[in-house]
Amino acid sequence: MNERSRSKSKSLPPAYKGWFPWLGCAFEFGKNPLDFIAQKKELGRIFTLYVAGERLTFITDAEDFQYFFQSPFVDFQKAVQDPVLNIASVSKTSFFKYHTKIHDMVKGRLASSRLIYFSDKLCDEFRDQLTQLGKQGEGDLHHLVRKSMYAAVINNLFGKNVLPVNCEKEFEKLEEMFVMFDEQFEYGARLPSVFLKDWSSAKKYLIELFGKVVQKTADKKSDDDETLLQSLLSLVQDQYKPNYSLLLLWASLANAIPITFWTLAFILHDEKVLQKLRTELTSVFGENGQCPTITEEGLKKLQYLKWCVLESIRLRPTGIITRRVIKSFTIRDMKIPEGDMLMLSPYWAHRNEKYFPDPLMYKPERWKEADIDKNVFLDGFVAFGGGRYQCPGRWYAILEIQMYVAMFIQMFDCKLLIDSVPEPSKKHLVGTQQPEEPCPVEYRLRK
Known part of the structure; x- marks a missing residue:
């Protein structure tokens, strides 16, 4: 042949x-x-x-x-x-019965007009998690971001302490199992589970964990404070509630959180970008050293920050x-x-020179040409998909990335301990690209 x-x-x-x-x-x-x-x-x-x-x-x-x-x-x-x-x-029957309904529910709950129901509490969660980093330290930036954002986003979307976020030992287990599930996600989609012993164990653990919390969460009365998980469980009326809960967890954590890491890595690597962003943050929130209270109105004033986030998404999409x-x-x-x-x-x-000149360069200013206020992206940008099933959580994702990056940069002086931003792993096709190697940093509270 x-x-x-x-x-x-x-x-x-x-x-x-x-x-x-x-x-x-x-x-x-x-x-x-x-x-x-x-x-x-x-x-x-x-x-x-x-x-x-x-x-x-x-x-x-x-x-x-x-x-x-x-x-x-x-x-x-x-x-x-x-x-x-x-x-x-x-099951196939359950999937075709509920997929579109779940997509539309998430799209409605996380619409840009409804983010006010999540933003204040998310800011509080991020503040708590960033404070726990202490006055100074060092470590892998990806791990630091992942650990603090996992806890905050889970509490924000699934309910305070619905999952074992505040028990250190149990949360470490949850994080370990989710990372294993995420890292081999696409292999799990294609290969028999017999070839993926560790991944299958992580999947079993997570589904069983959700099985324990489903009834407690579903019984809570619905109101304006209803969590995204509660909305999901109210919608699904079959035995697959824990399974859909696992899919919601993956969708909530597997893409926006790696992009937050990439955004911080790109910003910290370029001193001009970092100083320009700090100037913008100071103009909105005042002098550094304090963890700011970030509102939707405040984020709307941080145009350069949004450019940084979108440029990171451009360079590290699925x-x-x-x-x-x-x-x-x-x-x-x-x-x-x-x-x-x-x-x-x-x-x-996103590496097409026709639409993105110097496509491998991190250039937040290229987003000046987009109509950010109207959520209109650049031609050729397809990170959120399109059509009937465009990413339903994209506005929440942009909100959480902007909020975390703003708070981190405002609170900490942070230095990369390597000469360049890590390369993305090209071995995976599904979800946001992961770093090929660790990204060591040292940080300390700003005075």
Whole structure:
């Protein structure tokens, strides 16, 4: 078999089938999928990879992204139902019954107009967690951010002490199990659990943990202070409440918190960016050294901070997003067959020089061209997806990242102990990119 082959029909996208029947190029793809995708762009702006019995058809030109997000012939739910079954053991029937309802509930609860119900308490939670860092210390920045944000966001969205946040030993166990679940999340989506002993144990622990809290949480009377978890449990009326709770936990922690780390790392690495941000923070909150009370109104005045956050999201988005083709259709005179998985890589889309000059550079000022006040992003920016199932929690995510970064920079002098920002791991496709190596820092309270 030729290493590189073109489809028999000229109307199909050029394809790479690899060397092995059924497996196709699964081994090559699995070693370093993001770099492999970049290499195969030589096939054309639309191309197909044969991977473990699936045809993965990639579209790489931003002018074609409309087909991915708006075509009636592609389906998000049919693309993710099998992975959800593997990841959280939610049945097919339950998934199609509740997925859209849960998406719309989260979208409504976390709409920009309703963030006021979360922001004040979130600020208090962040203040408590940042204070616990002490007057000075050192460690891996990713771990510092993760530990303090996990606790705060869990309390904010799931309810105060609903999960064991304030018991140090139990919280360490929760953190350990969630990190294990998150780090092997995409392997859990594709591989039998027998090959993922540690991941399966973490999944079992988390589902059992939610099983213990579901009844207590569901019985609380609904009101304006209803947590996101309570809203979820009120909506779902089958035995999979703990399983959906686990998915909500992953969605709440797995993307925004790594982006917070990346935002701080980029800012601390560039002294000019850091000083410009501190000037902006001082103009809004006064002199440094105090943990500010941050309101939605205050955040609206921090334009440069929002640029920093969006630039970090641009550079460290999810590796791929996907849709199932439910009926054959045409893009640029190429037939996209029914049954294909249509793929789009935000990671590589955000490195398109046409839309992002100097794409590898961290340049917050490029966001000056966006209409931030109206939540209109730059052309070519697809980090939050699009169409019917665009990320429902994006406004909350931006809020929490801005709030945490503002409080951290205002409270601490922090120095990177390495010469550059760590490279992202390119081994993972699902969720925000994780750092390839630790990011050691030292910090002390500002006077």
